[in-house]
């Protein structure tokens with residue numbers, strides 16, 4: 001399985017438009033980017049590939065990274081930075097199956113699959129395939145399981161993606177607080193590669209109107225506000241899941257410049273073979 005990190009940033013990306021903070025300046029100096037979230041997963045055995053989330057930066061990502069267009073897609077949740085790139089399917093695909101969860105979200109009265117069907121009804125190329133969380137399904141020769149995470153007020157899902165032939169396993173946290181259900185942790189456990197949402201360092205929680213949550217024994221918040229993990233939360237999740245390798249993704253330009261490009265924070269274009 002070849003995993004390419006197409007988009008490793010939060011919803012504004014790094015550099016952020018119009019921002020001259022030290023981190024955005026440093027990103028421009030280094031020539032690196034964190035565009036909006038997307039991950040390309042290629043099954044080398046079958047030559048097929050799967051896209052996790054449709055970044056608004058889809059066009060830029062596929063022009064700048066040498067990966068094939070996907071044979072199928074999966075959408076974790078309906079926030080702009082994960083879904084709204086799906087409109088790029090127009091004229092690029094004859095047929096693009098998209099997989100998403102089938103549970104009705106009380107906040108929207110629709111499932112993720114239902115929202116995609118409604119918003120992209122005009123795109124004949126897109127076919128939506130609703131899936132039940134915790135029930136593995138096969139796509140591109142890989143076994144995929146959607147697992148509920150915690151991203152209030154919307155339903156959101158992490159993913160376990162396994163190659164049934166080689167046993168290679170990729171886990172993605174999705175956008176989530178540290179409060180993932182235990183059953184989801186069990187499904188995500190023991191990955192060869194974990195991509196974990198770590199939007200900011202824990203020290204920045206004091207600037208969030210709601211502060212932090214899910215403090216560890218030393219009082220360090222593992223959740224920033226209510227929706228995302230801190231860097232410390234992402235690392236704690238990696239330890240809890242016994243991840244062989246971890247990259248922190250969905251990071252914001254609010255990281256201080258001297259921490260923003262340190263390990264294990266990912267930047268766009270990283271590629272892993274597992």
Ligand SMILES: [Zn+2]
Pocket residue numbers: 015016019020021022023024025253254
């Ligand atoms: Zn900035």
Ligand SMILES: [Zn+2]
Pocket residue numbers: 077079151175
């Ligand atoms: Zn989100």
Ligand SMILES: [Zn+2]
Pocket residue numbers: 010011037079081082175250
């Ligand atoms: Zn997001």
